[in-house]
Amino acid sequence: MNLRRLLAVMQKEVRQMRRDRITLAMIVAIPVAQLLLFGYAINTNLRDLKAGVADQSNTAASRAMVMDVVATTVIRPSLVAQTPQELMEAIRRGQISLGIVVPPDFERRRAEGREQMQVLVDGSDNAVQAAAAQIAQMPLDGSSGVGARVERPISVVSFYNPERRSAVNIVPGLIGVILTMTMVLFTGVAIVRERERGNMELLIATPVSSAELMIGKVLPYIAIGLVQTTVVLALGTWLFEVPLNGSLWEVYLAAILLIAANLTLGLLISTAAKSQFQAMQMTFFVFLPSILLSGFMFPFSGMPQLVQWLAEVLPLTHFLRLIRGIMLRGAGIEELWPDVLAMLAFTTVMMSAAILRFRKRLD
Structure with a gap:
């Protein structure tokens, strides 16, 4: 072992790392991102869930009971309904996560010591079910004029996943996670691979435009993404x-929207990376926030408002709403149009940026 030669090799690696600005930035950015995500953005305590209220009794005592539930800050009333059916329809469309129903005979139930309120839950999200269980355990001791304390004054009715099986919630989301990881990675190395293999010289000599090259690289991977979707669907069922309560073709349409969004994001990464290793690093840096902030692993409603705004930029966030709405709640894709428009806008912006950044040059 020659110490001088060893130090020379070490010096070479340090210089090379210093020249590789992306890798140097990742050394600091990855731990900082993980610290901020896990320490600040991720919160398992749900707050401000969108809820609808159908107070069919509409008495002072029933209103006080609803206010008791609102005071927990677990829910945020965003819809006033007249009947439980209206709440169920709003849950199916994804407008609300919870529905609070106070029956017309509230006063009699209160006097008899029976259940006085019903909570309708979107069971397609396990975190919402946990929040409903928290509400059901809320003590009512008459401090707000509700009356005598009842052991279980609130009952919970779970739709779309009454057995509370984790697989029902996880498997549809896994489609999005797998497509995000593979599609971004596949196209993330596409342009860089052409340079490293020497194929860029051939492309420069052809009349192929930047737009044609970008779109031509994206289209074959759409078929691969649909194959992955089919595999997960088949094994999941x-x-x-x-269950698959909605339309199968709408599931595939939602998958195509996510595939296109991820492929265009990968192309943009590929135009910025100088090597395949850099492209993989940048892909990981995108994948980490996607899986943590989209609502797949941690409750979306428990995150700070600023982080929720950031998560709205991620395609996986919108895909999870689409796939759970279609597969579990039986909603139509036209009823979930805000998430469809968000993914189309993301795809358009990413593809335009990739085309503008790409130049048929070797430098």
Whole structure:
């Protein structure tokens, strides 16, 4: 072992790392991002869930009971309904996560010590079910004029996943996670690979435009993404008995929207990276916030408002709403149009940026 040669190799690696600005930035950016995400953005305590209220009694005592529930800050009333059916329809469309129903005979139920309120829950999200269970355990001791304390004054009715099986919630989301990881990675190395293999010289000599090259690289991977979607769907329904309450073609349409968004994001990464290793680093840096902030692993409603705004930029956030709405709640894709428009806008912006950044040059 020669110490001088060893130090020379070490010096070479340090210089090379210093020249690689992306890698140098990742050394600091990745731990900082993880610290901020886990320490600040991720919160398992749900707050401000969108809820609808149908107070069919409309008495002072019933209103006080609703205010008791609102005071927990778990829910945020955003819809006033007349009947439970209206709340169920709003849950199916994804407008609200919870529905609070106070029956017309509230006063009699209160006098008899029976259940006085019903909570309708979107069971397609396990975190919402946990929040409903928290509301159901809320003590009512008459401090707000509700009356005598009842052991269980609130009952919970869970739709779309009454058995509370985790697979029903996880498997549809896994489609999005897998497509995000693979599609961004596949196209993230596409342009860089052409340079490293020497194919860029051939492309420069052809009349192929930047737009044609970008779109031509994206289209074949759409078929691969649909194959992955089919595999997850087949195994999910066979092994875990995950229901498909909506239209199958709408599931594939939602998958195509996510595939296109991720492929265009990967192309943009590919135009910025100088090597395949850099492209993989940048892909990981995008994948980490996507899986943590989209609502797949941690409750979306528990995150600070600023982080929720950031998560709205991520395609996976909108895809989770689409796939759970279609597969579990049986909603139509036209009823979930805000998320469809968000993914189309993201795809358009990313593809335009990738085309503008790409130049048929070797430098």
